Amino acid sequence: MIGILKIAYRLLVNDRGKFIATLMGITFSVFLMVQVTSLFSGMMKKASSTVTNTGAKMWVMDRSVTNVASAIPLPDYVLDSVRSIDGVRYAVPLYSGGALLRLRDGTYQPVTVLGLDDTSLLGRPRLVAGNIEDIYAENGFIAVQDAEFPKLQNPAIGTEFELNDHRGVIVGIATVPASGLFGMPTLYTTFSRAAQYIPSMRYTMSFVLVEPRDAAAIPHIREEVAKLGYDVVTDDGFVDRITHWYTFRTGMGMNILMMTAIAFLVGLSISGQTFYTFVLENLEKFGALKAIGAKSHELVAMIFFQAIVTGLVGYGLGIGLCSGMVALAKLRMPDYASIITYQNLGLALVMVLVIAAFSGYIAVRKVLRIDPYDIFRG
Amino acid sequence: MVNTAIDARGLTRWFGEGDTRTYAVRDATFAARFHEMLYIVGPSGSGKTTLLSIISGILRPNSGTVAIDGTDVWGLRERQIAALRLGKIGFVFQDYHLFPTLSTRENVAVPLVLKRVAWNEAMRTADIYLDVVGLAKRAGLPPTRLSGGEQQRVAIARAIAAKPELLILDEPTASLDGDTGRKIVEFVKTQVLDDHTCIVVVTHDDRIYSFADRILHMEDGRLLDDGGHHA
Numbered sequence: 144m145i146g147i148l149k150i151a152y153r154l155l156v157n158d159r160g161k162f163i164a165t166l167m168g169i170t171f172s173v174f175l176m177v178q179v180t181s182l183f184s185g186m187m188k189k190a191s192s193t194v195t196n197t198g199a200k201m202w203v204m205d206r207s208v209t210n211v212a213s214a215i216p217l218p219d220y221v222l223d224s225v226r227s228i229d230g231v232r233y234a235v236p237l238y239s240g241g242a243l244l245r246l247r248d249g250t251y252q253p254v255t256v257l258g259l260d261d262t263s264l265l266g267r268p269r270l271v272a273g274n275i276e277d278i279y280a281e282n283g284f285i286a287v288q289d290a291e292f293p294k295l296q297n298p299a300i301g302t303e304f305e306l307n308d309h310r311g312v313i314v315g316i317a318t319v320p321a322s323g324l325f326g327m328p329t330l331y332t333t334f335s336r337a338a339q340y341i342p343s344m345r346y347t348m349s350f351v352l353v354e355p356r357d358a359a360a361i362p363h364i365r366e367e368v369a370k371l372g373y374d375v376v377t378d379d380g381f382v383d384r385i386t387h388w389y390t391f392r393t394g395m396g397m398n399i400l401m402m403t404a405i406a407f408l409v410g411l412s413i414s415g416q417t418f419y420t421f422v423l424e425n426l427e428k429f430g431a432l433k434a435i436g437a438k439s440h441e442l443v444a445m446i447f448f449q450a451i452v453t454g455l456v457g458y459g460l461g462i463g464l465c466s467g468m469v470a471l472a473k474l475r476m477p478d479y480a481s482i483i484t485y486q487n488l489g490l491a492l493v494m495v496l497v498i499a500a501f502s503g504y505i506a507v508r509k510v511l512r513i514d515p516y517d518i519f520r521g
Numbered sequence: 522m523v524n525t526a527i528d529a530r531g532l533t534r535w536f537g538e539g540d541t542r543t544y545a546v547r548d549a550t551f552a553a554r555f556h557e558m559l560y561i562v563g564p565s566g567s568g569k570t571t572l573l574s575i576i577s578g579i580l581r582p583n584s585g586t587v588a589i590d591g592t593d594v595w596g597l598r599e600r601q602i603a604a605l606r607l608g609k610i611g612f613v614f615q616d617y618h619l620f621p622t623l624s625t626r627e628n629v630a631v632p633l634v635l636k637r638v639a640w641n642e643a644m645r646t647a648d649i650y651l652d653v654v655g656l657a658k659r660a661g662l663p664p665t666r667l668s669g670g671e672q673q674r675v676a677i678a679r680a681i682a683a684k685p686e687l688l689i690l691d692e693p694t695a696s697l698d699g700d701t702g703r704k705i706v707e708f709v710k711t712q713v714l715d716d717h718t719c720i721v722v723v724t725h726d727d728r729i730y731s732f733a734d735r736i737l738h739m740e741d742g743r744l745l746d747d748g749g750h751h752a
Contacts, residue, residue: 146634146643150627157622157663431618434579436607437635438600516580518614520570 144444147437151445154428155452158421163418169498172410173461173491174408181469185397185480190389190460191382193239193257199352201364204235206374212325216346221373225351229365230360235260238337239349241327245305245446246296254295255329256306258337265352268331271388273300273315278333285315287329289322290478309340322478327341355432365412366499407494414457415502418450422506426513429482434515442510447503454499458492525591526687526719527553532585534568545571546582547742555686558710558720558732563739569723570691572739576721577610578602581622589745590686607635611680615692617672620662625675626660628653632683650678655711670701677705679711690722699728706732720744 156162193211205215225234238258243251277283302313338347355361368375390396472479532549535542546568553559561569574580576587576596587594619628629647651657654674664672694702706729738745
C-alpha cells in the first residue's frame with residue numbers, strides 16, 4: 144500500500160497549480176480560524192488577568208459575580224467565617240476596583256487598583272524595582288510595568304500623583320504575567336489604603352482569597368461557604384466563569400463563533416472545489432487504474448491520502464502564518480491580545496480534517512462511479 | 522497443458538430495454554491461443570470495443586462465458602476479477618491514459634506497484650522495460666514531453682511490465698502516423714509475443730493487418746467468421 148500512496152502523493156504534488164490552490168484555501172482557512180480563536184483566547188486571558196496574577200487557589204464572592212470587574216463587596220463577617228472553616232489554611236481579603244488618577248501634568252487616567260491583604264500581601268506582583276516593604280510607606284503604590292504603563296507617563300520610584308484627592312507615591316515597579324482587558328494601568332497597594340482612598344459602598348472586600356489545606360478540603364469548603372450564602376470557586380473555576388460570561392453573555396463568543404464558521408466555510412469551499420476539480424481532471428486516469436486492476440479500496444485510500452496530506456500541509460502553513468502574524472503584531476503592539484493555545488490548534492486541526500474528509504468524500508463518490516468501460520469507449 | 526488463452530462462448534451484450542434495446546455484441550464465440558496475435562477488426566460501432574471489454578473482465582455480458590487461461594472470468598467476484606486483470610491482462614488504451622504528472626518510469630511501474638512490488642524494485646523493473654521499448658533515456662521525463670509514438674511505447678511498457686498472459690491493444694495506431702504505427706505493432710509482435718502470451722488487437726487500420734496471425738471480422742455485433750474455436 145505504501146507504493147500506492149507514493150503514487151497518490153506524486154500525482155498530488157506534481158500537479159503544482161492545483162496543489163498550491165488547494166493549499167492556499169486550507170492555509171487561509173486555518174489562518175483565519177486560528178487567528179480569530181487565538182484572539183478570543185488572548186482576550187479571555189486578559190479578562191482573567193487578576194485571577195492569574197493573584198495566584199490564589201480559591202475565591203469567595205457573591206453569587207451574582209460573573210467576572211472580576213463586577214465584584215460585589217462582601218461584609219467583614221464573611222472573612223471571619225471563612226477563616227473558621229475546617230480545611231482553610233488561611234483566608235485574606237482582596238480589594239479590586241477602579242479609580243481616577245491625576246497625573247503630574249494634570250491629566251486624568253483611569254486605573255485599576257488592587258488592594259492586598261495588609262498582613263500577608265498575598266497576590267503581590269514580582270518587583271523589578273523597589274522593595275515590597277515600601278508598600279507600607281505613606282501613600283505607597285506599586286505600578287505594574289505592562290503595555291499600559293506609558294499611560295501613567297512612565298513613572299519612576301518617587302513619582303507622585305493624586306488619587307481621589309489623596310497623594311500617592313510610586314514605591315515600586317512590578318511585572319505580572321497578564322495585563323488587563325480594558326487597557327487600564329494597574330496599581331497595587333494595601334487593602335486598608337485602597338479601602339480608605341477609593342470611595343466605596345458600606346462593605347469594602349471585593350473577594351476573599353482562600354488557601355485550602357489540601358485538595359481534599361475543597362468540597363467541604365464549598366459546602367460551608369454555600370451555607371453562608373456565598374460562592375467559592377477555584378482559580379480555574381473562576382477563569383471558566385469569566386470565559387463563560389464573555390462568551391455567552393456579551394455576544395463576543397457568538398461573533399467569534401461566526402467568524403470561525405465563516406473561515407471554515409471559506410476553507411471548505413475553496414479546498415473542496417479545487418480538490419474536486421483535481422480529481423475530475425484525473426478521472427479518466429483513475430478509470431484506467433481501475434481497468435488495469437486497482438481495487439476500489441485502493442482508489443479510496445489514494446484520494447483520502449491526498450486530501451489528508453493537503454489538509455495537514457495547509458494546516459502547518461496556516462499555523463505558521465498565524466504565529467508569524469501574532470509575533471509581528473506583538474512586536475508592534477505589545478498589548479495585542481492573542482495567544483495560540485493547544486485548544487485553538489486542536490479545533491483548527493479538527494476543522495481541517497473535516498474539510499479533508501468532505502473533499503475526499505465528494506471526490507471518492509465520483510471516482511467509484513466511473514466505469515472502466517468508459518475508458519475503452521474513449 | 523492448456524494452450525487456449527481465451528475461450529469465449531456465446532457472448533451477448535445489449536444496452537437499453539424494450540424498444541430501445543440495442544445489441545452491441547450478439548452470440549460471439551471465438552478462441553485464441555498463446556503465441557497468437559489475434560486481430561478483431563470492423564467498422565466503428567461494430568462492437569469491437571464492447572467485445573474487448575467483455576473478454577477483459579470490464580463489462581459483464583448478458584449471456585455467455587469467457588475463460589482466460591482456463592479461469593471463468595465472469596464466475597469470479599468483482600475483487601477477484603480486478604485481481605485477474607492486474608495479474609493476467611495488460612492494457613494498451615487507445616488514448617494511452619498515462620499520468621502526465623508522473624515520470625515515464627513511474628507510469629510504467631504503476632501495475633507493479635498495484636501488485637505490491639516494492640517501490641525500488643518496481644522502478645528497476647520499469648527501467649528494464651523502458652529499455653526494451655527503447656526509452657531508457659526518457660525514464661525521468663513526464664509523458665507530456667514525449668512524442669505520440671513514444672507515449673504509445675510507454676503504454677506498451679506499462680502493459681507488459683507485469684508480464685501479462687493476455688495483452689490487449691485498443692486501436693494501437695489510431696493516434697500515430699502509418700510508419701510509426703507499423704513499427705509499434707511489429708515491435709509488439711517480435712518482442713512481446715511468446716509462448717506464454719496472447720495478444721488481441723482491436724483495429725480498423727488495414728495497414729497493420731499483415732502482422733496478424735488471425736483476423737476476426739465484426740459487424741453489427743456479430744463475428745462474421747466461425748471464430749476459429751480451438752478449445
